[in-house]
Amino acid sequence: xxxxxxxxxxxxxxxxxxxxxxxxxxxxxxxxxxxxxxxxxxxxxxxxxxxxxxxxxxxxxxxxxxxxxxxxxxxxxxxxxxxxxxxxxxxxxxxxxxxxxxxxxxxxxxxxxxxxxxxxxxxxxxxxxxxxxxxxxxxxxxxxxxxxxxxxxxxxxxxxxxxxxxxxxxxxxxxxxxxxxxxxxxxxxxxxxxxxxxxxxxxxxxxxxxxxx
Numbered sequence: 001x002x003x004x005x006x007x008x009x010x011x012x013x014x015x016x017x018x019x020x021x022x023x024x025x026x027x028x029x030x031x032x033x034x035x036x037x038x039x040x041x042x043x044x045x046x047x048x049x050x051x052x053x054x055x056x057x058x059x060x061x062x063x064x065x066x067x068x069x070x071x072x073x074x075x076x077x078x079x080x081x082x083x084x085x086x087x088x089x090x091x092x093x094x095x096x097x098x099x100x101x102x103x104x105x106x107x108x109x110x111x112x113x114x115x116x117x118x119x120x121x122x123x124x125x126x127x128x129x130x131x132x133x134x135x136x137x138x139x140x141x142x143x144x145x146x147x148x149x150x151x152x153x154x155x156x157x158x159x160x161x162x163x164x165x166x167x168x169x170x171x172x173x174x175x176x177x178x179x180x181x182x183x184x185x186x187x188x189x190x191x192x193x194x195x196x197x198x199x200x201x202x203x204x205x206x207x208x209x210x211x212x213x
Contacts, residue, residue, distance in 0.1 A: 008134045010045045012056040012067045019045070019054070019070060019093065032142045040141040042067060043089035044134075046074055046099035051127075053136035054091060065115070067091075073113050074099035075120040081139055087121070088139075089113055101131065 009031040092099035109121040
């Protein structure tokens with residue numbers, strides 16, 4: 001398997017219901033320079049013994065799964081991603097056998113694809129050296145979702161981490177508790193001897209009793 005940093009990228013157009021290759025000009029850092037929409041990764045397109053990333057706009061017009069009118073699922077890849085495994089579908093254009101080279105790879109695994117149908121699963125290391133794998137530059141979509149660390153104006157609102165309490169502070173709290181313990185016991189004993197009528201008196205009466213201890 002030949003792993004390449006992806007410059008060969010395909011895009012599904014929902015309005016036209018067709019797939020085209022994104023033209024990336026020399027000097028552009030990625031294929032989405034100039035686009036203003038958000039794109040999500042559909043999977044990988046199999047063509048000419050290559051697997052290349054296939055995106056579509058995140059907006060769901062005219063249908064969330066309209067790409068299946070012109071594309072069919074060949075199988076699923078298993079790719080390590082951020083300490084987990086992602087399972088993108090492998091597509092081929094309908095009416096072609098562009099993905100036949102993938103079906104020639106033996107697989108002992110299967111799982112449901114995005115349509116809920118069973119599909120073969122190929123671990124990425126099962127691809128042979130004749131297959132060129134153009135790895136998606138943005139597996140989580142483009143533009144990538146921002147995290148709190150990526151938003152500068154939030155940094156001033158993030159409270160600093162508090163240090164753990166010192167031994168002196170814990171000892172002082174414990175000492176104060178021991179000092180108040182006799183007072184708490186006498187207070188409980190005092191209320192235990194009050195009649196129900198006294199307990200239902202207004203707040204000032206109770207306050208006067210407590211302050212007199």
